[in-house]
Amino acid sequence: MPEVPLIDTVATAEGSPDTPQPYAELGMADDEYARVRDILGRRPTAAELAIYSVMWSEHCSYKSSRAHLRQFGDKAPHTDALLVGMGENAGVVDVGDGHAVTFKIESHNHPSYVEPHQGAATGVGGIVRDILTMGARPVAVLDALRFGPADAVDTARVLPGVVSGISFYGNCLGLPNIGGELGFDPGYAGNPLVNALCVGVLRHEDIKLAQAAGPGNLVVLFGAPTGPDGIGGASVLASATFEDESQAKRPSVQVGDPFLEKLLVECSLELFANDLVEGIQDLGAAGVSCATTELAAGGTGGMRISLDKVPLRDHRLTPEEILMSESQERMMAVVTPQKLDRFAAICDKWGVEATVIGEVTDVSSEEHERGGRLVMTWQGQTIVDLPPRTAADEGPVYQRPYARPATQDGLQRDSATHLERPGPGELREQLLRVLGSPGVCDPRWVTQQYDSHVRGNTVLATPHDGGVLRVSEDSARGIALAVDGNGRFSRLDPYAGAQLALAEAYRNVASTGARPLAVTDCLNFGSPEDSGVMWQFAETARGLADACQRLGTPVTGGNVSFYNQTGDSAIHPTPVVGVLGVIDDVHTRLASAFPTSPDQARIYLLGTTRPELDGSAWAQVVHGHLGGHPPQVDLDAEEALARILSGAAGEELLLSAHDLSDGGLGVALAESCLRGNVGCTVHLPGDAFEDLFSESAARVLVSVAADSPQEERLRELCREHGVVSTALGTVGGASLSVTHTGGEFTVPLSELAAAHTATLPALFDG
Structure with a gap:
């Protein structure tokens, strides 16, 4: 069986259309892989396959739920209080006197079973960054926890670790935990629920959005270096059934550093206060893949990224691993060239590493409807060239069959x-x-x-x-x-x-x-x-x-x-x-x-x-x-x-x-x-x-x-x-x-x- 070249470029992909690719191992169905080939007009490179596999995973694309979630918009009641609704990192609500509040809840269920402390801790870290990206100061967290029977051996393993993870991360960040709920039921044995909510406060004029606008603007990755932890976490842990061998998936769980996140929060807020950011996105599920595709898709042009410039904690990482890593405490900003020096100075003040890894590109008239191109290079060779909206916004939408269970009556x-x-x-x-x-x-x-x-x-x-x-x-x-x-x-x-x-x-x-x-x-x-x-x-x-x-x-x-x-x-x-x-x-x-x-x-x-x-x-x-x-x-x-x-x-x-x-x-x-x-x-x-x-x-x-x-x-x-x-x-x-x-x-x-x-x-x- 022919192997994918060591550096799988767009040129080699065009020249080797029949090269087998491990799309099924990455969670993609046959028809999804075929659709990627149709979008690109060729087989994807290994890096492109990595991007589509995580961005089209259940966790990131909502492919099984999107058809039903639309009614939240279709039936949404009119209210003047809603400033930002669904579609951004978090919603924003007017609470009066020029103040606004942003809040959101997310799950970190499977990672918290595999590695309770880090799974829960990074769940808190991820939702805090979602709130931060809206331009808000995170001010509090809540959590909703459910476990199997309270006297079960596995509950004794999982619950203390989950609680210590939430406590460690939130307390180190200096965020009060003001409420939540705790439940036990045999139905959650082997699959606890760890849902974390964060709320932030901002002024109306401080709202930030995830979009990369302005050709020539720079793409800056700042925060922690990228490591091997959490590679493919979104697709591996949250988009497939959970079997007994899940303990073997421990490397897919992210590792958190709340002290660095605290620096990242304060650094970001100072960058916002000085109007140094044109667009912002955190790196959570799907990491660099998500941040680049969503920023590019949210803008009016495209983006060109040099993956070689991504700061690494492990220099053995391949481009695909860099794209799929879910290392924590990372953000991506779009910055005008004129403001880069001031941006870098503030990052340096807070001890936060900041690196320019690319730029926003223009879009031709024929590409305008598709939102331009996301191009990535590695060692001077092009390994990604795709329309970002197809990865970020146009994933598969399934009309899954559903029927009232026979046992319900x-x-x-x-x-x-x-x-x-x-x-x-x-x-x-x-x-x-x-x-x-x-x-x-x-x-x-x-x-x-x-x-x-x-x-x-x-x-x-x-x-x-x-x-x-x-x-x-x-x-x-x-x-x-x-x-x-x-x-x-x-x-x-x-x-x-x-x-x-x-x-x-x-x-x-x-x-x-x-x-x-x-x-x-x-x-x-x-x-x-x-x-x-x-x-x-x-x-x-x-x-x-x-x-x-x-x-x-x-x-x-x-x-x-x-x-x-x-x-x-x-x-x-x-x-x-x-x-x-x-x-x-x-x-x-x-x-x-x-x-x-x-x-x-x-x-x-x-x-x-x-x-x-x-x-x-x-x-x-x-x-x-x-x-x-x-x-x-x-x-x-x-x-x-x-x-x-x-x-x-x-x-x-x-x-x-x-x-x-x-x-x-x-x-x-x-x-x-x-x-x-x-x-x-x-x-x-x-x-x-x-x-x-x-x-x-x-x-x-x-x-x-x-x-x-x-x-x-x-x-x-x-x-x-x-x-x-x-x-x-x-x-x-x-x-x-x-x-x-x-x-x-x-x-x-x-x-x-x-x-x-x-x-x-x-x-x-x-």
């Missing part, structure tokens, strides 16, 4: 209504069981490893419903963020599950007193080649798009993560939704802790409780059951509740607010007691079991000064918006005391705390 018929309900004497014990279960218990074993208040602008953070930050040190304006998802609900009904994920994040943001504005999402699924998985995905995308349209919260960007499965076992369909909101004055923010002041506070439940136990934490913890239909979605009620909460916060009516989700009212009461270190006495008006454990949506637990004008105003707001308000009891004492038609029970705060806090340390300490 049986799953939905298997309702929790047949499960044994606790008697009045068992309510106390089962509440403590749910409260102490791994997916509901106090996550402080994880979150105490993160710095939540570095930078000094954190107003609210874990364990409260949402994180709240001041936009700037000289302003009272703030932003609120929350991330949420529920794989159990999505397994039962992916359309409703997506809407419930959005509703919970929306409600959590509203529970801080903020007005929800916009959405980012990370959609985690099994193999798109499975028609049942694709049905789950299609229903999820449709449900989320419909709900965002109804709530007026546009999707600004996000991530799709497919192939989250080991063998034939796929994870639960898991859309994780991040919601951003704005609060005019952070001094009015609402926390989830009951007040400890000596004045009496009355507790209200806002919203309607229904007998909805399917997919609940109670069904999972007490019976190991999953079946039936998830809670009813009522987006009108969610919007009305959000208006009440933001209005009540603005009028300073409430003393606390806490949304009801996993575990229902019983868990919410316990958490508000523990966070305030104060007890409460409540009376359950209906069926005690359903009142305690139902997970009906559109509900929030609030407290208000008893017998006060604020209490009457709260009731008036609820009447105005058609939301049921039910007085449950009062705050005070040292126990959670519950009365109901069948009896009563009392749990001292010390016992609540022991059940809630002991679980994770017992599992993971040592």
Whole structure:
């Protein structure tokens, strides 16, 4: 079999059309390879094959999901707040007073299983650079984590490494971790989910875009040198099924250096402030391949690159390896020649290596529609000559077949209504069981490893419903963020599950007193080649798009993560939704802790409780059951509740607010007691079991000064918006005391705390 020449140039490719190429090993299908040949009019060189293989991978091209993701644009609600939408590195939202916020969530699932610490760390680093490229200062991170059974041997290997990676990278960068979620389920055994969100702040006029405009402008690579770590990571780890031999893929996991990233952040921000950058792109998935093709495709011309000039950490790297390397802490900028010296001086000041590796080229009239050419040389010979848009924007789009799984009807018929309900004497014990279960218990074993208040602008953070930050040190304006998802609900009904994920994040943001504005999402699924998985995905995308349209919260960007499965076992369909909101004055923010002041506070439940136990934490913890239909979605009620909460916060009516989700009212009461270190006495008006454990949506637990004008105003707001308000009891004492038609029970705060806090340390300490 003839071999590809040592330096496979465009000339040799033209002269050896029948040379076999390892496209299948690089994840390309036969028809994809044939299409590349048709685009180029010849076989690709080895370097061109490297570019197309990573840029057309599932992770980079969204080839299986793009057809469904379009509805996020087609159904996008109109809002003047959206400054930059989908298509850039991150969305940008106007939050008032000339300030804008950019935010995005992405996955690093497979790398975090293979090498937990570095996989999670570089997931944080990558999303931070996405925010940086928009011209913003990154100001905070959040994370959404899911693992297999908490007591599984592999969870004990993966979870501590993931947490240490997030902690190490974020803390070294000086970024507060202000919120997130932690879940455990057998469905994630062997395939954890590590989704990281970053948010940044900028002025409207400082927005940067990924585009290479201006013939004669220079292409500058700055940051870390390129090494062999992460070669092909996007296609190797995120675009194929995950088998037991995945441990052998350890070299594909990137290695992060947060101290260099911190220098890169400060260097970039100074470059932006001095107006030295015409276009900017980070090097994340697909590395140099992605940065060059996307910058060139986003401009009006082409680009010429000398790969020999790329600074290397390992000089044995071939051109293909340089193109596919995903070494971290690298950025690519387009700079005018007149500004190069000032650009280089700032990089030198921060100790960041900067190298001119090419220039923006003009485009002929016949090439204009295709966006010019991307040309790369190696040792003076041309090894790449392709239209960049074909790699960056015109990858394959699959209409994957999808069909409702045959097992779905049986799953939905298997309702929790047949499960044994606790008697009045068992309510106390089962509440403590749910409260102490791994997916509901106090996550402080994880979150105490993160710095939540570095930078000094954190107003609210874990364990409260949402994180709240001041936009700037000289302003009272703030932003609120929350991330949420529920794989159990999505397994039962992916359309409703997506809407419930959005509703919970929306409600959590509203529970801080903020007005929800916009959405980012990370959609985690099994193999798109499975028609049942694709049905789950299609229903999820449709449900989320419909709900965002109804709530007026546009999707600004996000991530799709497919192939989250080991063998034939796929994870639960898991859309994780991040919601951003704005609060005019952070001094009015609402926390989830009951007040400890000596004045009496009355507790209200806002919203309607229904007998909805399917997919609940109670069904999972007490019976190991999953079946039936998830809670009813009522987006009108969610919007009305959000208006009440933001209005009540603005009028300073409430003393606390806490949304009801996993575990229902019983868990919410316990958490508000523990966070305030104060007890409460409540009376359950209906069926005690359903009142305690139902997970009906559109509900929030609030407290208000008893017998006060604020209490009457709260009731008036609820009447105005058609939301049921039910007085449950009062705050005070040292126990959670519950009365109901069948009896009563009392749990001292010390016992609540022991059940809630002991679980994770017992599992993971040592």
